[in-house]
Amino acid sequence: MSQRLSVVMIAKNAADLLPDCLASVAWADEIVVLDSGSTDNTVDVARAAGAKVFIDTDWQGYGIQRQRAQGHATGDYVLMLDTDERITPELQQAIQSVLSAPQPGAVYSIARRNYFLGRFMRHSGWYPDRVMRLYERERYQYNDNLVHESLACDTAPVVALNGDLLHLTCRDFASFQRKQLNYATAWAQERHQRGKKATLTGIFTHTLGAFLKTLLLRGGVLDGKQGWLLAVVNAQYTFNKYTELWALSRGYSEKT
CATH class of the missing domain: 3.90.550.10 (Spore Coat Polysaccharide Biosynthesis Protein SpsA; Chain A)
Structure with missing residues (x-):
């Protein structure tokens, strides 16, 4: 059945x-x-x-x-x-x-x-x-x-x-960006609650890594203009979440 x-x-x-x-x-x-x-x-x-x-x-x-x-x-x-x-x-x-x-x-x-x-x-x-x-x-x-x-x-x-x-x-970039920013904030809050921290070096290495990973390792270049744009978007998202974690761990954010 x-x-x-x-x-x-x-x-x-x-x-x-x-x-x-x-x-x-x-x-x-x-x-x-x-x-x-x-x-x-x-x-x-x-x-x-x-x-x-x-x-x-x-x-x-x-x-x-x-x-x-x-x-x-x-x-x-x-x-x-x-x-x-x-x-x-x-x-x-x-x-x-x-x-x-x-x-x-x-x-x-x-x-x-x-x-x-x-x-x-x-x-x-x-x-x-x-x-x-x-x-x-x-x-x-x-x-x-x-x-x-x-x-x-x-x-x-x-x-x-x-x-x-x-x-x-x-479907539209503005709402997508807002959603990505909300995800980044929630990600940072969750890591902060678990005692995780971020460094300035880590922020930039993770950001660059996200761009190169999307564009090269995952074949973003094969998706044309959208592939390049997505690589930038993924890098921006990574930058946002690690920067928010860095700010939270140093008391620079109201969300502490």
């Missing part, structure tokens, strides 16, 4: 993104949306699409919010999505094949194709960008990280699925 699938996502002010996302998983047995305090009509859009909607505004980071969202699911398997992601028909077919004949204990990785400034990237470390998103609900859970959370499944066998997950990472 085929296993039941719960599509689970956390959302905030994503009313413009949700329709296409939800339409791409309308075939699932259950869709769970945990709203984090939207001020637009995200909740109404999700409910109109048939999703089970819950609200929790006590934000403690992405990892914990994903845990809470998964807690509302009832399916045998969870497919964890973001509101700016869409399932392709090929990926849908691969997921349905898993549900018909699952491998007990396995976690399934999905190739994510990221959109950046007018194109879906093919290199730059942004493709295939595999993420662990399909797994048994009662066996696995996300960690507690504030940002860059991941599934706690270190010892699980990993099976790569066919098909892509489309990720509208950067």
Whole structure:
């Protein structure tokens, strides 16, 4: 008998993104949306699409919010999505094949194709960008990280699925930059709480390393103009997070 699938996502002010996302998983047995305090009509859009909607505004980071969202699911398997992601028909077919004949204990990785400034990237470390998103609900859970959370499944066998997950990472540059700055701040706060520090030398070596890694080691040059721009963006993000950590550790930031 085929296993039941719960599509689970956390959302905030994503009313413009949700329709296409939800339409791409309308075939699932259950869709769970945990709203984090939207001020637009995200909740109404999700409910109109048939999703089970819950609200929790006590934000403690992405990892914990994903845990809470998964807690509302009832399916045998969870497919964890973001509101700016869409399932392709090929990926849908691969997921349905898993549900018909699952491998007990396995976690399934999905190739994510990221959109950046007018194109879906093919290199730059942004493709295939595999993420662990399909797994048994009662066996696995996300960690507690504030940002860059991941599934706690270190010892699980990993099976790569066919098909892509489309990720509208950067539809407009201003909102993308704001999101990157928020991620950098959360990253620095988390490291600071764990007693980590940054040095001026480390700031610049990590920044330069991020640029060269994206452009050369990960083939950013093959993505044309967007590849070069992404290398700069990744360097800027790295600079921001290490500089914020440096400021926090020296009492130069209000967030201490």
